[in-house]
Amino acid sequence: MSLGTVLVVDDEHKQLEILKIILTREGYEVETSANGEEALQLLRSSPPQVLLTDLKMPGMDGIALLEEALREAPTCSAVVMTAHGTVDTAVEAMKKGAFDYLTKPLDRERLLLVLERAMETVRLRGENRRLRAQLHDRFHLDNIVGDHGTMQDVVRLVEKVAPSLATVLIYGESGTGKELIARALHYNSPRASHPFLAVNCSAVPEPLLESEFFGHEKGSFTGAIARKLGLFEQASGGTLFLDEVGELPLAMQAKLLRALQEKEIRRVGGNSSVLVDARIVAATNRDLTLQMKAGKFREDLYYRLNVFPIFLPALRERATDIPSLVEYFLTRLAREAKKPMLRVAPETLALLLRYRWPGNVRQLESALERAFLLAEGDTLMPELLPAEIRENLPGPAGAFQELDIPDEGISLEGLERELLEKAVRKAGGTLTRAAKLLGISYRTLQYRLEKFGIAREGRPAPSGEADAPIGAGEPGVGS
Ligand SMILES: Nc1ncnc2c1ncn2[C@@H]1O[C@H](COP(=O)(O)OP(=O)(O)OP(=O)(O)O)[C@@H](O)[C@H]1O
Ligand SMILES: [Mg+2]
Incomplete structure (x- = not known):
């Protein structure tokens, strides 16, 4: 297997010959050219991973070639060769974007080492680009499956608020796609190249919450052996996703409110404030207004977070989306496993359609993953589904199935x-x-x-919908 492609450019034919022999023997695929113009032609028709060029050449010199080459093939790494005593031109080449330089006469070991590193950066750069593209693809709005009106509304809202950097509060039962929407907001915003950090507020033990959010200074408490940056600082420039925000203890709610209002935080044990610039997206599967009435959620924090509410429908409220979700997940599974796509038997689809999905899209996704692994033929038969779906057992979130009329009656x-x-x-x-x-x-x-x-x-409508919001005078969108 080839170690990679190298284009060697030098006006000295003997030098070219030697380099070609050395590098080919090492396992590189080598092309050579004795002048800049020709090299550029070669580079345009098939860009190499590494360009190894002499600096001093008649006609187009190495610096000019380097500039053109990096414009034509920005993924390529360039290494320049320069005669002993002309290192200043090599420095100029570095400023123009060369990866490294070698002085002539060339040292074989150093040549191979520099080439290996150049190849490695090309590979990493490619990988990064791929990962970024994958992330972007995955959270592209096209990947939020749902033709049902409620989901279309959600996608339109995401499109509208993503660029605005406004605080968003996502409501939805477990598994309805709250995190998916939070990521879509981030990756479709101008902050996409900055970090997206998620924290599940109910999973952090109460004594650690403050340090987790705001960080701490060295020695601020036993065990604080070094300064640690909190999530707010780490997510600065990007997005901080506060999942299960309804579970935050009241004391922490007050501190969070302060951070949101002042846009600055204080590390635990720190004396000065630090400006932070993290976009906040929060999510909850609880009705925060009920929490508020019960004295468990601060009203002022609620209004800070609820600037832009997004309500995710339960899967059973948009059962017409089940066929497209099934197709979406089965296509993805087949692609990832490099296997053919499963056909869905009509009886299977019927079962999926009538089930109540207490765990929503997540439950559907894992049921399909399981079926995909178990499937031996090319069809998704009902037997491959978990028992609760096959037998349509009521899920824990089935609202009225457990509702009984007590002995003392009901109003x-x-x-x-x-x-x-x-x-x-x-x-x-x-x-x-x-x-x-x-x-x-x-x-x-x-x-x-x-x-x-x-x-x-009621509360104001989250977007410009047809009917006027009731409950005038409360903060709404854009306030
Ligand atoms: N509309 C959708 N289109 C495609 N995939 C979806 C959709 N909604 C959810 N999913 C997928 O379902 C799974 C669960 O979604 P997610 O983790 O965002 O839900 P959640 O509301 O945060 O759940 P929980 O409350 O359990 O944390 C993820 O794999 C997600 O990609
Ligand atoms: Mg979640």
Whole structure:
């Protein structure tokens, strides 16, 4: 196997011959050229990984060739050769983007070492580009699968707010794609080349939260043996994703609020403040307004975070998207495993369509991964699905399946009121959406809200939707 391609340029034919022999023997694929113009032609038709060129040549000299070459083939690494005593031109070449220089007469060991390093950087650069492209592809908006109106709304919102750097709060049950949306916001923003950091607020033990978020100075507590930068500083210039933000203890909520308001933080044990510039995207699978009422979530923090709410529908609310999600995941699995795509038996699809998906898209994805691994034929048969899906067992999040009427009875009116309030909140105060959630008309909803006197409890609509937000005077988009 070849170690890589090298184009050697030198006006001394003997030198060219020697280099060709040495490098070919080492395992490189070598092309040679005795002048700059011709080298440039060669380079255009098949760019080498490394260009090894003499600096002093009649006609187009090495510096000019280097500049042209890096413009034509920006992925290539250039190494220049210069006669002993003319190192200043080599320095000029380095400034123009050369990877390294060699002095003549050439030392064989050093030549091979420099070439090996040049090849390595070319490879790494290529890999980085590939990884970046992959990340970009993966979080490209086209990869958020969903034709259902609610998902289309979500994608439009993401498109609209991603570039704005506004704080976004994502609501959704477990597995609905909250992190996917958070990453899409980041990778479709001007911050895409800066870090995206995610922290699950419920997974960090309370005593460590402050240091995790804001970092600490050396010696600020036992065990703080060195200064450590917190997530806010690490994510500066990029995006910090605060997952399960509803689980933050109240004391930490106050500190988070301060960081968001002042845009500066103080490391634990530190005396001075540090400016931070991290875009905040938060997510929760809880109803924060209920948490607020229960005194478990600060109202001021809620309004800071809720600048741009995005509501992710549960999979069962957009079951029409199941076929395209199935196709999307099966295509990806087949591509990754370099295996043919599985066909989906009609009975299998029927089972997938009627299931309630308490674990939402994540559950669908893992059910398909499992089926893909178990499949022996070319068809996804129902037997390959986990038992709870085959037998359509109610999931833990099945809202009403467990609802029983207690012995002391139940207040239908109270229940209706509660459901109305929940729907309005879930819809972000947008009545058309709340009506859709409840399966009633806009007018019926309005009538009932008035009847219960709860019309002012909603929140402003997250985007310019048809009906006016109720609950005027509260902070909304762009405020
Ligand atoms: N609309 C979608 N299109 C394609 N893939 C999706 C979609 N929604 C979710 N997924 C995939 O489903 C899986 C779960 O999504 P994600 O981790 O974003 O959910 P989550 O809401 O953060 O879940 P949890 O609450 O469990 O943390 C991921 O692999 C994600 O890529
Ligand atoms: Mg998540």
